[in-house]
Amino acid sequence: MTDRALATDLLARDPVLAEIVRRLVDALHPDRVYLFGSRARGDAGPDSDYDILVLVDHPTEPRYRLSQRAFRALRGVPAAVDVVVWDRQTFDARLHVKASFPAMVAREGKLLHAA
Structure with a gap:
């Protein structure tokens, strides 16, 4: 199954997850x-x-402000959500470090949205 098909399947099976992704995409692009x-x-x-x-490409705001926007966008979602905001350049630069957060996400994570 391709990454896009896997994401589509995950989002179709979990409407709460789909709503989380929709709100984050709308708020942070x-x-x-x-x-x-x-x-x-x-x-x-x-x-x-x-x-x-x-992951935000070339953010124009500090990460803490982006995190605040993300959490505001998720108010009212009927589930506990932990959001981590990183700039894409830092994430990509640390992917090669096997014990890093980006490497763990690349190994175990599921891509739900790509611009």
Whole structure:
């Protein structure tokens, strides 16, 4: 299954995840959005949150402001969501470090949106 087909399938099966991605894309216009953690690995329990990585290409605002915008956009979503915002250039520069956060997301994460 291709990355795009996998994302389409995940979003179709999980309307809450689809709403999370839609709101984040509308609010931040990211380059990429990934699901990572237990939901991406398939071992989530009933109380598991959604771990989301948002990659922004050449952000014009500090990361903390982008994070604030992301959390505001997700108000009212009927699930716990943990959002991490990174700039794409830093993410890509650290991919080669096997124990890094970007490498873990690349290994285990699911790409849900690509601009």
